[in-house]
Amino acid sequence: MSYIHCPNDTYYKPSESLKNLFEELIIQPFEHDLPVLSEDVKNNRIYYWEDIARILEQGQSNFDEVSFDKPSNEYYFPKDKVSIYCVHHMPRHLFGSYHIFTKCITPISEKNKVVFVDFGCGPLTSGIAFRAFAEQSDITYLGIDSSRTMLNKAVTINKYGSNTYKEPFFDKFGLIHGYSYDGLTKLLGKYIENGDGTQIIFNFCYFFASPTLDINNLSDVLIRIMKEHHQHKVCLVYQNPDHRSLSGARRLQLYGKWEKLKASLSVFRSQVPQSNVETFSYCRLINDLLHKSTVYYEILCYE
DSSP: OOOEEEEETTEEEEOHHHHHHIIIIIIHHHHHHOHHHHHHHHTTOTTHHHHHHHHTTTTTSOTTSOEEETTTTEEEOHHHHHHHHHHHHHHHHHHHHHHHHHHHSOOOOTTOOEEEEEETOTTTHHHHHHHHHHTSSOEEEEEEESOHHHHHHHHHHHHHTTTTTSSOSOSEEEEEESSOOHHHHHHHHHHOOTTSOOEEEEEEESOTTOTTOOHHHHHHHHHHHHHHTTTSOEEEEEEESOOTTOOHHHHIIIIIHHHHHHHHGGGSOOOOOEEEEEEEEEEOSSSOOEEEEEEEEEEEEEO
């Protein structure tokens, strides 16, 4: 599926279908509901970055609650915050995920069964990237997010699909609200039979900085799943800002919980892990300015 174009190794552009999705489901609602902020973004006014970071609380906002922003004297409703998030963060996370998948993961054969479990799935960002990477529709997608508003957006985007409502991105599609993970093992049991060769991919895109994440609970669930499905290949894909030059609390916030998870999973024999910082370029949604970004990634594979 030529859904994402790559003019060179590190520069990504949306196809016409992806442009249409952005325009209909993201840009138009943003411009209609938030005209003042939309003008700031369109004209690349320097302070709009600060406004968005403040409104979204550095991405840690509760997307299901109404927020009052004192500097602007404005109330921002859940759909507004999701809209702001999509305009500001979705292209970077989508093209960054696609870059990591295409450069660092073994291509998915049509014969392979794959379950893609997306933690902190948001509006289906990494799901779109993985669908474009896999170039086939026989992928089971399971998304997990603490925000119902985000999950509702993911449902809408999945229905839109790669060809404007003609077929969804994923026919096998399940969403879990909250981070208790109780429903995850049941859903995996629905789609996986031991010994059927299904590959399980756990994706963590800008997920581990969440202050509400219970890393012990997550570790317990993943260990239980990996023991239950020990006959299957399991890959963990981690993406976050580059933490290596940071120290103290900020580094711990970005990377500490991932380190704890890796330590918990050390009971399983791992292949040689991959890790690196990748740089890529893309165009922003509204003002179409070229933007360069970096992402730190790690991939752990268990046979």
